[in-house]
Every structure is written in structure tokens, then in C-alpha cells.
Amino acid sequence: MIGASATGRASDGVAQENADAPRSAVLAVVDAALAEDAPWGDVTSEAAIPAAARATARVVSRSAGVLAGGLALELAFARADGNLEVERHLDDGAALEPGALVATVHGSARSILLGERVALNLAQRLSGIATLTRRYVDAVAGTSARIVDTRKTTPGLRALEKAAVRAGAAHNHRFSLSDAVMLKDNHLAVLAAQGLDLTDAIRAVRARIPHTMHLEVEVDRLEQLPAVLAAEPDTIMLDNFTLAELRDGVALIAGRAIVEASGGVTLDTVRAIAETGVDVISVGALTHSAPALDLGLDIDIDIDLDIDRAPVP
Template sequence: MSEMKLPEIDFQRVDQLIESALAEDLGERGDTTTLAVIPPELMATAVLLAKEDLVCAGLPVAERVFRRLDGHCRFEALVKEGEFCPKGTLLARIAGRAQALLTAERTALNFLQRLCGVATCARRYADALRGSGTQVLDTRKTTPGYRNLEKYAVAAGGAANHRIGLFDRVMIKDNHRELAGLEGAGGIGRSVARARRMFPDLEVQVEADSLNEVREALEAGADYILLDNMSNEMMAEAVKMTAGRAKLEASGGITLERLPSIGKLGVDFVSAGALTHSVKSADISMDIEAEK
């Protein structure tokens, strides 16, 4: 796969996650097994091994965990972020204090397995739409505190990031529409106009459940329209109706099997919460041996 530009990892936030994860694992007494069994002066090397096919994402985070416990350890990434790694691939090699490697193992793997799982899922979704002109987007359905990392992993897998949070796009969803409707007819138009006045620098997206709502969003001048839980036939009609005046995003009821047919409709994007909320962590192990 060609080189890709990945989002920046927010290492300040990552360090907070690492501290919390280590505190959860170590408690007040620390790694009692390692402290009791492993001499503090013993040095060791370890490798991170892919035990199934996966797309790699998160090695910089795993490195951060090991360095938190041994600032002098040597961490060598053996593959690139976003690279497809068949079962049996060595992902990284670490050398340092044996106690630190053992104590860091599970926390490092928890981060790495989760992010590789997200990247692997994203690659499957992106591959299902390859060549169609329709792009796969993630959503805000992320693990609390892990959004930056999970969106990084989505990008490593070859899919794209939607808005990061509530702050970087106005997105008028169904509950916003319902409340706006309490003021009377024309709620979508009023909502778009108010958004333009208050946040003129932001793009505005409207969620539409019907073709009538698509029409109202177009008349209001929305930049993006989310086609929520629509059939392929309805989405095809929305594409004709829109005629390029707004970007269209299919969402709701999106499955991997359905993606190729959606890719033929002419929508610009497909968003899928499954990229982050229903992911199986990848199977990765750490194998360690004492230096001779």
C-alpha cells in the first residue's frame, strides 16, 4: 500500500491513558509476580508477534508504554503503520530490563491489539468500496478517551475520519430536527440559518430520514446531507435530486456485504460506527527470552 498521511497522535492524552492503565494493573503493590521472580538486573529481548492476519496500527503507543517503565529500552518497529501483516509477522522487537518488559506487556498489548483491530476492520470496509468513488468514514461511536487513537487507527486502515467531535462541524441530527420542529414548520431551514449565523466558519450537515427532508436540506443550503437508514432506491433518488449541490453520506444499516451496491449509487461517503464500536481486537503476543 502506498504511503499515507496519518492523523497526529495526541501523546499528551495518550500518556494520561497509559498512566491510568498502568495504575489499574499495578495497584499499590506493583507487579508482584515479576518483582518476586525476576532479578532486577536481568536484561531481556522480546518480540511482538501477529498471531493472525492484521493491519498494523499503534506501535508508537506500545513503544510509549515500554519506555514509561524502562526509559532506556530499545524499541524497533519492524513494520510500518498501515501495513498488512500476515499471521506470523514480527511487528516489533524490544530490548531492556526484563522486569519492565514483563510489567508493560499486557498494557502495551491491550493498546496495540485494539488499534490493530480497528485498522484491520477499516481496511475491509475501504477495500469493499475501492474504485467506486465512495469513501468510508468513521463516526463518534468510539471508546471514551480513545477517540484520537481509534480515529488514527481508522486512517491507518485506509478509511477516513468524519468530524472529530461536537466542535468541528454543525451536524443537525434527528433529535435536533424534532426539537426545532416544535417551533413550527421549516425546522431544517431555521436550524441551518441559525448555524450559519453563529458558526459561519463551519460546514453544516443535515440528517435526513426522507426525500422530503433531503429537499428541505437542499433548499436550506446544507453542505452535507446524511441519508439515514435509506434503501438503495431512495439513496439513488436522493443522488438525482441533489445533482451535486451537496455532499451525500449514507449511514445506518451499513454492512460490509452491502457496501459494493452502495458504491454504485453515487453517494460521496458511507459512515459506519462498526469501524470502532464493534471491532474484535487483533491477536498479538509478546515472546520474551533472557539475553545470553
């Protein structure tokens, strides 16, 4: 399973941190993107640029933000042409200002142009996620709440997007359906149809999973909490609760489980949610609604005069 190594179980139900997405996952994404973008090569560059032309290109930030996707950017050029020299000047998580030099690429002009769009697409997308994530993290600074992502990621890009969340100084929730048990309303409805009350239903699930598996239960009203608490889950998600309900929920749970808030979380509301005392705030917008960060590639092509006069091969 691509990206499985990016996930680890922690005692609080949030994935352990890794600095980068697994290289294998990034390579798979980059190779697929290059095959999509140039299935038979870059016919424009091959027709217009001499094969011997060399170039130096600089990847530059056009706006303020947080960098992510440096490995994807590097590998996009490296897979376009293994002879390209790629130097990354900033690490993921670095703060960017307009004009910041992110990376330099030197080598075949054709090859640089071949890798340009894939490199920029991935770095812009991932840096946008890191930038938005950092805004959420900054919004709850000084509280005990941690910001986490969700599984609302772009299909095929989950390992990269979750790494971008980490670059933005937040944390990962479960990576996949295989990582932890999360009983949501639909699961509980199916269990209730079997004649089990809420407590017995959760206990039945607990009995079927390894003792090392994290168990989280979603509730959508305060009245469910006593029955859920009796089953002793590891985490309780308070879904779409008002601020007053969140405070009451935190008081009722009283440290007997990790408290996660979800639903209705925006940059305008996240601070108040954190101040209710919840432990974790999950934000789908980190990955499904982050705008791309503006990065550009400035290129200087060095074409020898003799080459310039010769016909393009």
C-alpha cells in the same frame, strides 16, 4: 481537550488526515492504563524475577491484518521503564501476516513484563480497527465513495481509534461535537417545536454559526430533501435509506451538497451502497465492533548463573 489537534476541517466535512494520534493523547492513555494495571508495581515479577535479569522480547503478529497503535505499544514499554530499548520494525498501516515481527524490546525483564499487557492490549485493539477498516475500504475500491468513522468510539481512546481508522486507509468524520454542526432528527424536532419549518430552522442555525463551520443535516425520508436543499447545507446524510432511495436521493441532490449514507452498513452491503453514487459512507462498526487482532510477545530472559543462584531481592 485531549486529541483536539487531531481534527481539522476540510471542505468535504471530513477531518483532515494525520499519520498518528497526538503523542500527548497516547501518553495520557498509556499512563492511565499502566496505573490501572500496576498501581503498586508488578508483584509477581518482583517476587519471581531477579532485578538484574535482562531480556529480549519480540512482538509478533499471530494472524493476518493491518498494524496500528505502534506509538502506543512503544510508549507503553518506554513509560514502564525509560531504559528499555524499543525498536519498531513496521509502521502503522503495514500489512501483517502470521509471524510478522512488529517490534523488539530489550532491557530489564521485569520492566518488559510490566509493560507487556498494556502494550499488547492497545496494539491489538487498534490493529483490529485498522484491519476491519481496510476490509471496508477494499470493499468499495473503484467507486467514488470514501469510508469514514463515527463518534462511536471507546471513551478516552477516540484519538487513538481514529488514528487506527486512518491506518486502515479510511477517513475521519468529525472528531467531537465541537468540530461541526450536525442537525439530526432530535435537533430538528426541537426546532420544529418553535414553529419553524425545516428550511427556516436550518437557515436559523446557519445564521448562528461562523461562516467557516461545516453544516450537515440528517434526513430519514426523501420528502424532506427539497426543504433541506433550500437551506443549502454542506452535507446531507441519508439515514437508513434503501438502495433505491439512496439512488433517488443522490439524483435529487444533484451535486448541491455532499451526500453521506449512514445506517445499515455492513461488509455485505457497503459495496452496493457505494455504487448508488453517495460521496461518504459512515460506519460505526469500524470502532465499536472491531475484534482485536492477535498479537503476542515472545520473551527470552538472560539470567546470569550467579544471579540465578542468589536470592531474589
